[in-house]
Amino acid sequence: MLYHFHNTPIHYETFGNGQAIVLIHGFLESATMWKPLIPQLSKNNFVITIDLPGHGNSGVIAETHSMELMAEVVDAVLQKLHISSATFIGHSMGGYVTLAYTELFSEKVDKIILLNSTPAADSEERKKNRNRALKVIDQNAKAYISMAIGNLFAEKSRENFTSEIETLKTEAYSFPVEGIKAAIKGMRDRKNRTAVLKNFKKDKHVILAKEDPILSILEAEKLAAQCGCKIKIIEGGHMSLIENRDSVADYLHIIG
Numbered sequence: 001m002l003y004h005f006h007n008t009p010i011h012y013e014t015f016g017n018g019q020a021i022v023l024i025h026g027f028l029e030s031a032t033m034w035k036p037l038i039p040q041l042s043k044n045n046f047v048i049t050i051d052l053p054g055h056g057n058s059g060v061i062a063e064t065h066s067m068e069l070m071a072e073v074v075d076a077v078l079q080k081l082h083i084s085s086a087t088f089i090g091h092s093m094g095g096y097v098t099l100a101y102t103e104l105f106s107e108k109v110d111k112i113i114l115l116n117s118t119p120a121a122d123s124e125e126r127k128k129n130r131n132r133a134l135k136v137i138d139q140n141a142k143a144y145i146s147m148a149i150g151n152l153f154a155e156k157s158r159e160n161f162t163s164e165i166e167t168l169k170t171e172a173y174s175f176p177v178e179g180i181k182a183a184i185k186g187m188r189d190r191k192n193r194t195a196v197l198k199n200f201k202k203d204k205h206v207i208l209a210k211e212d213p214i215l216s217i218l219e220a221e222k223l224a225a226q227c228g229c230k231i232k233i234i235e236g237g238h239m240s241l242i243e244n245r246d247s248v249a250d251y252l253h254i255i256g
Helices: 030-042 069-081 093-104 124-150 160-171 178-190 194-199 218-226 244-254
Strands: 003-005 007-015 021-026 047-051 086-091 108-116 203-209 230-234
Touching: 007 030, 007 069, 021 030, 021 069, 021 093, 030 047, 030 203, 030 244, 047 069, 069 093, 069 178, 086 093, 086 194, 093 108, 093 178, 093 194, 108 244, 124 160, 194 218, 203 218, 203 244, 218 230, 230 244
Parallel strands: 021 047, 021 086, 086 108, 108 203, 203 230
Antiparallel strands: 003 007, 007 047
């Protein structure tokens, strides 16, 4: 299904009936990443998946896709579906969008689940890396995408999930370059939302992976604890839905 936000197509899908759950994918991903969880989650819930701007089948809205802009896109889709509140599950960049949404529309958030994500802003070193990435993309976007996706996985996973990694790369190659750059700029410029997560008084969870090459497990765990989150630590790297799908599914089943 398509919704037009500022004359830009935004692709979304819905499954099942019941309480609303919004699934928000990460950078260089699309709503397809959630497919393995849909049968379980949609048994007793109304599940909404959305392709964020510049990803999947959604168009590019602006030069920079800020977390706030993407949160507004999510809210527009939920308004179209007449959803007044929902549980939000966000992977990596999807977690950043979830927290931006929580800051803007806290009354519409029933529960937060961050998967391989953090409320912290980029460090200065990370921002420099984002800027370098923008230059690399201009030179060779396909090489950047291949490298970036491979680096999301724990070292041992790169051998065990070669087919899945290639599938991710093939899909990401089809994304508009301007959409990829817009997301990088949005992540680079995002604010620290630790206070947003800490001040959210409803149910909140963080799922972290021991070998995550993107997030420092020690820092992420400490920050989640400071924010009063329930914490689940599992094996694998940044792509937990591929590297350790059963553990993620089991935990989501336990917390409803």
